[in-house]
Amino acid sequence: MSKTRQHCFDFGVPPALTLLLGLWGITRNNSMWRDEAATWEAAHRTIPEIWSLLGRIDMVHGLYYLFMHGVFTVFGDRLYCLRLPSLLAMACATALLTLLGSRLVDASTGLATGLAFALLPAVQQYAQEGRPYALVTACEVLACWLLVTAVDASNWCHWAAYGTTVLVAALLNWFSLLILFAHAATIALARTPRAVIARWALSASCAVLGSLPLVMASQAQSGQVSWIPPVGLGTTLNLLMTVVMGALGAYLARTRLASGSVRVSLSALALPLLALPPLLLLAVSLTRPLYQTRYVLFSQIGLALLIGAACHALASRFRRQPRRSIVLAAAVALVALLPIEVPLRSAGSRVDDVLSTADNVAAVRKPGDAVLYIPAARRDTALVSPGAFTGTRDLALIENPRQSNTLQGVEGTPEYIRKAMLTARRIIVVTDDNTSPPASARDRTKEQVLRSHFIRRYETRERGRKIVVYVRRADDRAATPTSRCPCFVRKGSTPTPPGVVPTEQSKSNRTQ
Template sequence: MRHGRISVCTGPAVLALTLGLWGLTREHSMWRDEAATWQAAHRSLAEIAHMVGQADVVHGLYYAVMHAVFVLFGDSLVTLRLPSVLATATACGLTALVGTRLAGRWAGMAAGCALAVVPAVQEHAQEGRSYAFVLAFVMLATWLLVGALERPTGRRWAWYAGAVLVAAWLNWFSLFALAAHAVTLVCVRADRARRVGWGLAASGAVVGALPVILTSRSQVSLVSWIKPLGWSTVLGVLATVAIAALCALLPRARRPEHTQAGEPHGRVSLAAVALPLCAVPQLGLALISVVKPLYVTRYVLFAYAGLALCIGVLVVTLATRLRTHARILLPATVAIALVALLPIELRLRTMESRVDDVLTTAATVDHVRSTADGVLFLPAARRDTALVSPRAFAGLRDLALAQGPVESGTLKGIEAGPRDIERAMLSARHIVLVTDPGPSRDSSAADRTKRRVLDTYFVRRSDSVQRGRRVSVYERRATGRPHSPSATGPKG
């Protein structure tokens, strides 16, 4: 039995591992979310605990794990991302196990391979963030759920509760999977004993996750950047759910693979597990986002596992219809999918694939810092590039910083008041500004002060926009007259 499980998992896991290791350093780049992981993981466990009480509590457990990884293996782009690669490979193996249990060996292997090929999964397999871990633990919980429904025992429900709890501590949006599992119980018409077992396990997991959920409510400003649902997102969700629903109509998806004699309530079909797992998280978060914008694909990345399970059944059904064996059709299908998605896959492994690159910004600052004596970050969150690459900022005085990120238990530190910032700026002759390339959105009084003082007392001498960030060097003017647009330096 164990040998059979290993053989089922191996193909999908190796495929996910290969795709994850391909171009892992992304041309030596790191974007802002990974920069948060980098700086948080370099803090002590006590400092991480201090920070999550004020910011990023939803990632607290992940930061602690990455702290241990950096201590054991050193810090690098590889060690930052390799845990996500391994978590993705584990998730694909678990998906294969679930598919095998519900629809047969080849359907399971096809499902695991399908999950590995999904572009969004490939993307987050190569990011130093928690989403691949969440995917792995949701699939572990799903596998444990199927086992507990077929042969319910207290130990099985306890393991299930533990997996759900860890997923919730990694990101409590994973509790949408718990809602999907509730729908599964309805679909299989679970008897009272199974409903009670699941209810106790689910309740225990939710209670255990309450500290994270309640603390995160006071940190809601951290997701204020999320935009309202757009039509492209809505259509993407509907298309994904529609494909899963059509595949779930296939006879093989609706027929339980394993039937327990004398236990009709333990029979579980793939459709009863896969379709809710695909639909409930996406539709649930989308509906909430109508009131409060929260929908980001990575928050419900695990929904793609439900889609992958449905696709696994589709591949086996096509093999039957085409009168060929799945061992022939599956490799061919994977190869065709990889070739068809090659432009997306190539782009995902470049520094242009993310919104910005803090390492390129740090290199630009390192090139110009000899001409300046102070640095400003606008907004303050752009300080992350200095926290990741402090050597590039050596000799530059942070003109706005009042208390550092570690001491303040924040990700970006605490900045001084507008008057103190203005006083510090006027004491400098040359200032390096690290900001965003687009139109300025100076939301705080400190940011408005930075912009006003630069416009009034300084003139821009150089300007460089690369990889999603702008680095400018300003020189103090001889007079206090605002400079005209023609006074700006060349753009490079």
């Protein structure tokens, strides 16, 4: 193989693999989970409406919503358009990471690093989500590459590009600023001259100052993350095991890592990146729960670098042509990870699915039906698929999401909701498929009125959400409460309960 073809192979295969794996099942059986529904709903607003929305909620995702608004405007609003930006960003991250591994050690290490990154389950998951975390990861890979380049060249152009990239990542999600702690450790481990340290500190400070208004503004919306549970023992152990695996990779490749021609070694860059951001977020979460893997997804960059270096070192010891061994190992890993990779592409892989919920509502609704959402955030299914709710009326809503600059609209007082419910003969309730007690007075009122004045006639559960049809007691005196009502669990298709005539689902404004 000529050198040109060899370089094309080394730098082309990893991003191509990322693209192929990302396109595989990208629609997830035409499903969309609640966070993607927020992206969908926000990006469909005008720019002034998005700006007004950010003053109330989701300030931290403002730049991403504006970006996706542009994507939908230019390319349309299909599910592919929702997720392709994330996939393309992850493919770019893979390409940059391949170049970074090649710069830090050699081309074979770059190939192994890129393939390892493409095969990581977390990378495959967020390459198929309409959320900003893949874009943040791509920015952070570029920041790492610019850091290594700037330390070697030490000119202001590289440092300005580095600071700008870190700032863009922070504007997409300011938790990405945790990478600066890792880079500070890298600078210290590399024993760089004082001039380099000063230039890095200035670039990092500019990035922090540039993102400070966003950080401060989003603090007023900190209630958005109140749902995050305390860190469990399992999460802590998984994180520690990942760090240990990375350290083991650095140990296996120690001889080769020491032979790099750049000032920053692979281990000096990768180990702090793998360990510090998640561990720091974990430490903060001990007092205020904030830890979510996706917030520090970019730490997978360090893991991929260490896996790639270890694989190349092992391949070099056993074969004269390590590239073939690396590709063979990647193929074996791909097959071995199939039990994880296949479920990631299923509709049930996320917390819930707003589109299947809309299908279930369309199957049981009748003209004049009323609808309730418990909690109000479950209104997202009607906002994404309004055609499924044609002919129904929202009992609790007094101000729609766009008018109120919110994602779920504004509901009336508990008394207003109680009176509205008593005017309905049939109510469709959209709620979560769990038994957690209602958190707000409005939701408690909804459930109390349903218990006192309505009888449950039909129920279906699917992909994290539940649809329940209630009728007024005066309209069905022969029925008894829940013990005798026919309840069905949908398996593949929605059954038709007695007395319910499914109507044809409207296709207008429906996600394809």
